[in-house]
Amino acid sequence: MIDLRSDTVTVPTAAMRAAMAEAEVGDDVYAEDPTIAVLEGRVAGLLGHEAGLFCATGSLANVLGVAQHVRPGQEVLCDSGAHIARAEMGAHGALTGVTMRTWVSPDGRVDPACVEALLSPDAGPYLVSTACVEVENTHNFGGGTVQPLDALGAVSTLCRDAGVGLHLDGARLWNAQVATGIGLDTYGRLFDTVSVCFSKGLGAPVGSVLVGSAEQMASARILRKRLGGGWRQAGLLAAACLYALDHHVASLAEDHAAARAFTAELTASGIDVATPETNIVVVPTGALTSGEVVARASEGGVRLSAVGARLVRAVTHRDVSLDQCADAGRILAGILG
Incomplete structure (x- = not known):
């Protein structure tokens, strides 16, 4: 059987399993797992951000990332085919009280004009105020499309001028980097928070990392624990992600x-x-x-x-x-x- 349902069906290699077995571990709820700390710091640095937070899934990382910008009753704007809108089981509304409006794009590529038309950062007492814009790169349901850097830059400027947060679902940002040669930090610095995934094309069994400011990641750590995402000796999983960074990106x-x-x-x-x-x-x-x-x-x-x-x-x-x-x-x- 040739399984092309998703790149999530990849299994860890023997060398990755060996790296997991040899990982130095500690209790991450107490922030004492050294391998987790190495992974979080390394990914934050690669993306041009201050701090990182290890999560079980990209969906959890996205919920935590969007929640750093959007209070209950406020909205996040995104593409109608975005993973956060279609494939996260309504978690943003169900768990953090976030509402959502969308623009339509046939291939998932962001159009700054669409974002500008929807932005409503101070909607007053009767309408919903925009607190965040979300972009996905590469875009899953759009067909693995890569977001143009100039469009991302324009959206970043729009959001910063409006005082609105900007979150990147970069589950497959590694693919965009390899396809374009554009550095991860060039993409990452345009956004306030970024999530990246290791359990898709990079072949790790579990794991995503959310990055942003140190203050945001401290807040996200509290919410992660509240949602049941506190880890103990999670360095076993972080070791697989570190191995993937070293051996599977190219x-x-x-x-x-x-x-x-x-x-x-x-x-x-x-x-x-x-x-x-x-x-x-x-x-x-x-x-x-x-x-x-x-x-x-x-x-x-x-x-x-x-x-x-x-x-x-x-x-x-x-x-x-x-x-x-x-x-x-x-x-x-x-x-x-």
Whole structure:
């Protein structure tokens, strides 16, 4: 079975497991886990921020990050296909009282004009005030699209002029860095808080890190504990993330090449699919429903995700080869053709 449902299906390598077994650990609720401290400090430095906080998931990191800017009853603005809007189980409203408004973008790329049109930082006593804008890079449901740096810079200026927080869901920011060559700190310094994930293309079993100011991370640590996210000897998990930083970032380029090989088989069969920028391919299913395509692909040995009524998604990763991805593209082309 060629599993292209997500890059979250990656499993830790033997060397990563060895690094976990050898990790120095302590009680992180008491802020005494040295490996956690190394990871948090290193990621904060890479992204140009003061401090970091280790979290179990990207969803938790996003909830904590947005909550640093938005009080209950205020709003965060984001793309209609953003992960925080579509794939976090309504956690922001359910857990922290945050409301949400969205703009629409066909490929997830942020348009500063859309943000400016929605911004309402001081809406008065009868309307909801904007307290934060969220951007996703790369954009998952947009097809792994990379946000243009000039657009991010324009949104950053808009938010700072308006006194509104800016949060980056950078779960796959590593992919954007590898695809563009733009430094992580160049992206990171545009935002007030940033979350990055290690359990997708980087292949760690668990872990995301939220970064921001020291004051914000101290506040986020309290909320993390309140939500049940206090860790004890979590250095075992942090060691996997540190190993991924040292050994797995550059190989994301191979995942991008595999996504292009997958897409090439579809376009060769006359199926109109955009050339992927990173490791995610969103494919329209035409006359078939996405459920029908997912079922037929599974029978043919390929696992895909349904991300819309007539859209399926393939995500390449380190546990599938370029040749396997090309084979998967041929199988999907046969179904759609």
